[in-house]
Amino acid sequence: MTEIPNRLTISAGRMGMIELYQPIYGEEETGAQRMCVDRWTKMKEHLPKGKFSFMDIGSQIGYFTFQAAKEGGVSFGVERNKRYCEVAHAIKSIRNMDHVAFLNIGIDSFTVKGLPNVDVLCCMSIYHHWVRESGFEEADKIFTELTNRTNSIFFDTGQSNEQDVDWTKDLEFMNPNPIEWIEKYLKSKGFTTVKQLGEFATHLSPVPRMLFFASKDK
């Protein structure tokens, strides 16, 4: 049985310890690597009013997936790590969240084709993983498929100006100004309005990441 025994770690029984990148939904003070509530407070202002569909790519233990459901979304988390998904399922059960589902699958340029269209896409701190693991061309194919499935997106990514991280070199195509590069990139995918929601700290480098909200004209 999966347990949530204390505020600092999740012990998933025989599954062992997992990295607590996000807080456990419903327990904000979990000592997670990223606070998340700082990003969510800004994001919330841009959600559609009433009911909407939401898909969170690289959902980790579902913090943003659950928050979107709380605001009226039918909310899907997509996560390749089995343990993170199992923990997310346990939190779903403990918190009685009916309008949330998690899909344990790794997204690449093939599997992305199986994902649904949604009102709001959340693609945060995962793009640079695709670049690092499979190169820009593959990352771009995935991102094009994803952005074809939505009219609005929350987006942040590892940036080429982050220090002491192992993907800086892989992201050199963002130079000299990664924030300008991301803005142009989102526009090239059909988003007509691109807003900067602010810069948010990571645990990896002293350089914060810019969070964007972008939408297409109706």
Ligand SMILES: C[S@@+](CC[C@H](N)C(=O)[O-])C[C@H]1O[C@@H](n2cnc3c(N)ncnc32)[C@H](O)[C@@H]1O
């Ligand atoms: C740095 S964490 C970001 C988590 C969350 N999106 C956030 O911003 O708080 C990246 C997450 O994406 C997942 N991930 C990495 N590559 C993936 C892939 N190809 N398909 C699905 N999930 C992936 C990782 O397991 C991890 O949970």
